[in-house]
Each structure stands twice: as C-alpha cells, then as structure tokens.
Amino acid sequence: MVKKMMAQLSAKRKQIVDFILRFVEDKGYPPTVRDIQSGCGISSTSVVDYHLKVLEKEGHIRRDPEVSRGIELLGRASSPLKVQVPIIGQIAAGEPIPVPGSESWDTTAGADFLEVTADLTRGRQDVYALKIKGVSMIDALINDGDMVLMQHVNTVDNGEMAAVWLKAEKEATLKKVYMEPERVRLQPANSQMQPVYVDPENVEIQGRVIAVIRRMGKPA
Amino acid sequence: MVKKMMAQLSAKRKQIVDFILRFVEDKGYPPTVRDIQSGCGISSTSVVDYHLKVLEKEGHIRRDPEVSRGIELLGRASSPLKVQVPIIGQIAAGEPIPVPGSESWDTTAGADFLEVTADLTRGRQDVYALKIKGVSMIDALINDGDMVLMQHVNTVDNGEMAAVWLKAEKEATLKKVYMEPERVRLQPANSQMQPVYVDPENVEIQGRVIAVIRRMGKPA
C-alpha cells in the first residue's frame, strides 16, 4: 500500500483553494460554500462540502463546523505578512533610551506605528521602533531621522549591535558589543573607526538593533 | 510608513474593534454579530449592529449587508499593501551601477525580490533594489550588505541622494547632488564630511535613492 506523502491537489480542489485565497484578499472575509459553488462553477453545495472535507483532511484548510465562512487557509495566507511596530520614542545622545513599558504596548493607544514586512522582524517579539534624533549616531552609520528597529532584550551576543546607555556619561549610543575580560568593547559599525572600551558596570543594554530604515524624502 | 491610529473611538467601539481584530487573527475569519455580542459583553445584537453601523459610517470598518461575518477591518490589518521590488544587482565602488533593463522587469524570472511595504515606495514606478558590496559607501552612511531602494531616473532635484557614476574615475558613489554653475557638487550624507566637486560632463545619474534598509543579523 502506497501512502501519499504530500497530497497533490486535484484541479478542482486547486481551483477552490485559489478561489478562497482571492476571495479573502478581495473581500476581507472567507467565502461561503455557495460562494465557492458559484465562483468555481460547481453544481451543488454538497460537492463543495465534499471537496472542503477532503481539503481539510489533507491539511490545506481548517474548518470550524457549523460556522458560516468558517474556513481558514493554512500555509501561505495564514502567516502575517505585515507587522505593526510601535514607535515608542526617539533616541538621542543625551537622553535616556526609551524602553517599552507594558502600557506602551497597547496597540489602541494614540501611538504611531511603523509598518514593516514580517521578514524584517522575523517573528521576533517585543519589537519596537525608535526615531534617531541628531547626528550623534553617525559612527554607527545611522543618520538623523533614521528609524531603528529594536528588540527589547537585556543581553546580547558578542558582536551584536545594541542600544547602550552609558551611565556615567549619561549617553546613549548604538554600538556592536563585545564582552571582554574586565571590560566591554564597543565597536562602531563603521569599521574604519576605533572601538571604545568601558567598564561593564557602566553599560546598560537597552535593546538589540534589528534593522535600520532610512527614507530619503525630497529635501526641504 | 508612519500611520496615525484611528480617531477617537468610544470605549465600547474601541472594544469592538479590538475584539474583531483579535478574532480575525485567532480564527482566520471575522466574527458574527453574536460573537461580538458575547465577546464584548453586550446585551443585545441590535446594540452591536448599532455600533457597527457607526463604525462603518466613521470609516473604521467595511460591512457587506446581508452577509454573515461580512466585516472587514480598514486601516491597519486590512490592506497589506506590499510591493515586490526586484533586486537587480549590487553596487560597488569599481563596478558600473546596474540599471533596470526591460528584461529585468519580468517578475516571473528567477530574480530575487525585496518585499517592502508600499509606503516606502510611495507609489513610485521603476523602483528596484541594489545590494551594497563593500564599504566604499561609508561616507553615505551606507554599510556593506545594506539594501538600497532606487528609482530609475536620469535627473534628480538639487539635494536628492542619487547613485552617481563618475565616468573618468570609473567609480560608483551615492551622494547628494547639487547642480552649481559650471560644476556639480557631490555632498556626502554624512554632513561632517566635505563635498566633492566634479565636471558635469563626468557625472551620470543612474537613479534616485529612495530608502536604505539595513538588517542586522547575528554576526558570524
């Protein structure tokens, strides 16, 4: 007995899945059995139900019984393509780096949001955005007005770019962080520049830099 | 990119919008009036209908009459406006800057694509992406590995960042371009650095820089 590995979609069922996908994209909600019926030129609702049952058994869709339009496409359309990242503040040389508090995560608040494709965050949680104020991050190759995608972590691996708060200097900076014996090396992203060495007690990791987005507008 | 959240919503209607959002994310299809009723602790379906009608009039949702679960959230989760930008090559100091040829625009070809939210391109046509090779663009605050979003134009306004090919030097560079009498001023994005002046005959504008995207991965 040969067992089918990845179930191949018959022409009719592929048509049905495509129709559902287009319907959801177009209307914003899934189709009914009868929508599929007319949309795919099928004569009876029972035929649609038959194919839907097969599709569910094969794992292509998920159905909620007794629920109208209770069809969810699995696999492709199910994964969120866009992410709303809250812009919780700005980062400047002489100001403390904003850190997401639980209140700040209320997506219904009046906050601004940065829309990015999900591949930038790569599914990471606790991602937020900061707007760069001033040119103090030039040595991190980050300009005034740039948006920095951050992940809220307290420790980073060696070599990762992090938002660092230097307690003594009361200074915020973005540097690659290397833990070394007895000291911390802060390496500018610009490899032509020299590293800075600081006391481990003096550094506070505020977050990991995930990405930098710079939009060029027409200059004023 | 930056999107203001919705205007003032009454507590109840904010709760309803949030419920719809969570419901859709969780189940994959919109809720019924009665789902909202129980989910938001509302006593009557007519009250839900009342609020939904207000929400639609205010533009927060779209409803299809007579359609079960015919609710579509507008604004945030609704329209994932994504754009596929072809990555047509890389830009390095000593190599000619790739320009999009008509063949390169075949979206079915085996080319790589960069997915960005539509607000980055802002509806512009002829947008493509280049990957930065090497650190020669450091003075433009652009690092090795960065992705540069370009628009294929032959002329740019004063002060716009452009991909410039210097014929004599056989050199590619990204600079702010200023037309001056008898000469062209190429100003690095890093305002701390000095401009370069070149003969107008020596410059070829290959495209306008729309955005820079830098992804930080874990270092090797």
Add this chain to the structure above:
DNA sequence: TTTAAAATAGAACAATTGTTCTTCTGTTAT
C-alpha cells in the same frame, strides 16, 4: 429643567448558510 441625541434592551423575523441524505456517473483494479 427640558430636550435631543446617543446608547441600550428584548424580541421576532427573514435571509443566509452549513450539513445531510439519497441517487447517479464515471473511473480503476481485480
């Protein structure tokens, strides 16, 4: 206070819609 508008309640109706039942048509393998 008085009044208008907004919001809430409860119920009933009518349309939509998922499901099931039976029968029928092909195809494929034994």
Add this chain to the structure above:
DNA sequence: ATAACAGAAGAACAATTGTTCTATTTTAAA
C-alpha cells in the same frame, strides 16, 4: 463483469446569523 471508490447532483433540513421593530435608559446640550 463487478466491486470499490472518487466525484457529482439535487433536494431538504436545521442551524446560524443579519436585520428590524419598538421601548427604555443614559448622556449631553440648551
């Protein structure tokens, strides 16, 4: 041929669900 099975067709049923109606309460304005 005949059995087994995927697929299709049509009808009917029952549940789900959008909508409307009227009445009442709360809120905001004059």
